[in-house]
Amino acid sequence: MSTFVLDQVSRWYGNVVAVNDVTMRLGPGVTGLLGPNGAGKSTLIHMMSGFLAPSAGSVTLDDRPVHRDPEIYREIGLVPEREEMYDAVSGWSFVLANAKLHKLADPQSAAKRAIATVEMADAQDRDIRTYSKGMKQRIKMATALVHDPAVLLLDEPFNGMDPRQRLHLMDLLHRLGDEGRTILFSSHILEEVEQIAARIEVMVAGRHAASGDFREIRRLMTQRPHQYTIRSDDDRALASAVIADASTSAVELVADGVGGSLVRVEATDFAAFTHALPQLAAHHGIRLLEVHPADESLESVFSYLVAR
Amino acid sequence: MNGTVAQLTARSLLGRRRTIVLMLLPLALLSLSVLVRALAGVEEDTAAGLLGAFGIAIMMPLLGLIAGTGSIGPEIDEGSIVYLLAKPLNRYSIVVTKLAVAVGVIVTVGVIPIAIAGLIMTSSLGGVTVAYTVGALAAGLAYAAIFLCLAVITKNAVVVGLIYALIWESLIGGIVPGAQALSVQQWSLAVAEQVDFGAASSAVDFGTGLVLLLVVTSGATAYAGRRLQTLRLNDDA
Numbered sequence: 069m070s071t072f073v074l075d076q077v078s079r080w081y082g083n084v085v086a087v088n089d090v091t092m093r094l095g096p097g098v099t100g101l102l103g104p105n106g107a108g109k110s111t112l113i114h115m116m117s118g119f120l121a122p123s124a125g126s127v128t129l130d131d132r133p134v135h136r137d138p139e140i141y142r143e144i145g146l147v148p149e150r151e152e153m154y155d156a157v158s159g160w161s162f163v164l165a166n167a168k169l170h171k172l173a174d175p176q177s178a179a180k181r182a183i184a185t186v187e188m189a190d191a192q193d194r195d196i197r198t199y200s201k202g203m204k205q206r207i208k209m210a211t212a213l214v215h216d217p218a219v220l221l222l223d224e225p226f227n228g229m230d231p232r233q234r235l236h237l238m239d240l241l242h243r244l245g246d247e248g249r250t251i252l253f254s255s256h257i258l259e260e261v262e263q264i265a266a267r268i269e270v271m272v273a274g275r276h277a278a279s280g281d282f283r284e285i286r287r288l289m290t291q292r293p294h295q296y297t298i299r300s301d302d303d304r305a306l307a308s309a310v311i312a313d314a315s316t317s318a319v320e321l322v323a324d325g326v327g328g329s330l331v332r333v334e335a336t337d338f339a340a341f342t343h344a345l346p347q348l349a350a351h352h353g354i355r356l357l358e359v360h361p362a363d364e365s366l367e368s369v370f371s372y373l374v375a376r
Numbered sequence: 377m378n379g380t381v382a383q384l385t386a387r388s389l390l391g392r393r394r395t396i397v398l399m400l401l402p403l404a405l406l407s408l409s410v411l412v413r414a415l416a417g418v419e420e421d422t423a424a425g426l427l428g429a430f431g432i433a434i435m436m437p438l439l440g441l442i443a444g445t446g447s448i449g450p451e452i453d454e455g456s457i458v459y460l461l462a463k464p465l466n467r468y469s470i471v472v473t474k475l476a477v478a479v480g481v482i483v484t485v486g487v488i489p490i491a492i493a494g495l496i497m498t499s500s501l502g503g504v505t506v507a508y509t510v511g512a513l514a515a516g517l518a519y520a521a522i523f524l525c526l527a528v529i530t531k532n533a534v535v536v537g538l539i540y541a542l543i544w545e546s547l548i549g550g551i552v553p554g555a556q557a558l559s560v561q562q563w564s565l566a567v568a569e570q571v572d573f574g575a576a577s578s579a580v581d582f583g584t585g586l587v588l589l590l591v592v593t594s595g596a597t598a599y600a601g602r603r604l605q606t607l608r609l610n611d612d613a
Contacts, residue, residue: 119458119608121606138465138467141464153456153459165380165384169463
């Protein structure tokens with residue numbers, strides 16, 4: 069049972085602040101590190117894996133600072149984002165080499181166990197360069213698991229995986245988390261994170277934006293004001309019908325730039341609004357031509373969380 | 377020293393097209409020495425000239441550059457070095473192991489061929505042959521250490537190394553006598569000169585050459601180990 073503690077951690081490169089005053093505590097189980105690209109997730113993982121010194125604050129694993137302490141890797145398994153390995157060797161040789169580098173008492177059986185865990189025994193004798201992306205990812209997992217670490221750090225492990233490989237890895241992370249390991253993986257896809265992680269830490273623009281149970285995060289994300297642009301055959305009538313409904317907070321009638329008009333709606337209750345809209349239209353005999361959520365990009369969802 | 381690090385280093389150093397390039401230089405030297413022997417017979421001065429001008433001045437810096445940077449540079453560029461660094465391994469032992477592999481390669485494709493070339497041209501393992509073999513070994517070790525350290529410091533190690541070897545040692549060293557005092561080539565020639573006085577001549581005396589070789593080799597190795605302790609794996613912030 070290991071606990072990672074990040075205490076007021078910042079990291080800057082010259083004038084660029086990559087991680088800004090982050091405090092979090094990670095215990096056993098699977099935690100998802102969620103955030104758009106460039107939010108500082110990788111920088112955070114690099115600091116947690118001891119390769120980068122925090123510019124301010126401290127990163128400790130069970131009260132031990134991780135930076136510049138090679139002994140810490142007895143506790144940590146790291147799955148890097150980059151795909152390159154020593155690809156002129158077979159999967160088996162590479163995992164075995166990793167076991168030997170850890171100076172394990174019985175590297176052969178450790179490598180065997182790790183390869184069995186990621187279900188790569190059938191392909192273990194092929195050179196790594198012949199592997200598919202998903203197979204490479206699994207061998208990377210095996211190298212990280214070979215010394216049976218209490219902590220597993222994975223940087224964007226689902227990137228480029230097909231759905232079947234994704235499912236396989238999710239299943240594996242679940243199992244490893246249930247065994248009591250402290251697991252952190254980063255992702256920029258909410259759906260990915262909420263399927264495996266009991267806890268989610270959200271990073272946006274270097275800041276720790278939210279933390280907690282995924283249901284809580286999802287509620288925060290879905291209950292923010294949603295904007296829609298709607299095109300119909302009677303925009304003025306639609307606008308008056310929509311603002312009369314309790315699920316909306318603002319309505320605007322705007323020109324669409326090509327001679328027609330648009331209704332821009334801000335809905336406070338996203339679920340109620342999407343339910344009410346077609347009924348209102350039917351009731352008033354208005355035809356909806358186009359309904360478009362205006363700000364559904366992940367960045368805007370995250371920036372809403374930060375602005376709160 | 378770590379056997380597993382050595383194995384992985386050797387495989388990535390020799391597994392690529394680099395092996396062919398590494399073989400070209402000794403093949404050229406051996407062909408030239410056969411030619412010299414056939415045309416001039418046993419001629420110690422000519423043999424010394426070829427071993428000095430081609431063996432020490434061209435082969436050693438190039439082999440040192442290829443093997444020294446190649447033993448760690450590609451792993452840093454690709455990021456696969458993380459598999460060595462995320463282990464409870466002493467960083468200095470990683471550098472020393474990689475240096476040993478690089479020197480092993482240089483001995484195989486550089487120092488031994490120089491000994492064979494000397495033997496071909498002089499029909500003897502004494503004098504010229506032994507002087508240049510020992511000189512080449514000293515040069516190979518120093519070049520490998522310097523260029524390995526350079527590969528840890530900068531991604532442009534090959535370019536910087538070439539500029540040092542070609543511009544500083546060959547060009548400036550040839551024109552400005554003072555520059556010769558700071559040249560691995562001259563230090564190794566001083567070692568060769570010490571082994572056999574008539575065979576080689578250097579711009580620096582033996583004591584100076586030996587001390588500078590030792591200081592630069594161990595300094596470069598120690599600094600590379602230090603830099604590896606805090607090597608940043610990602611340049612994207």
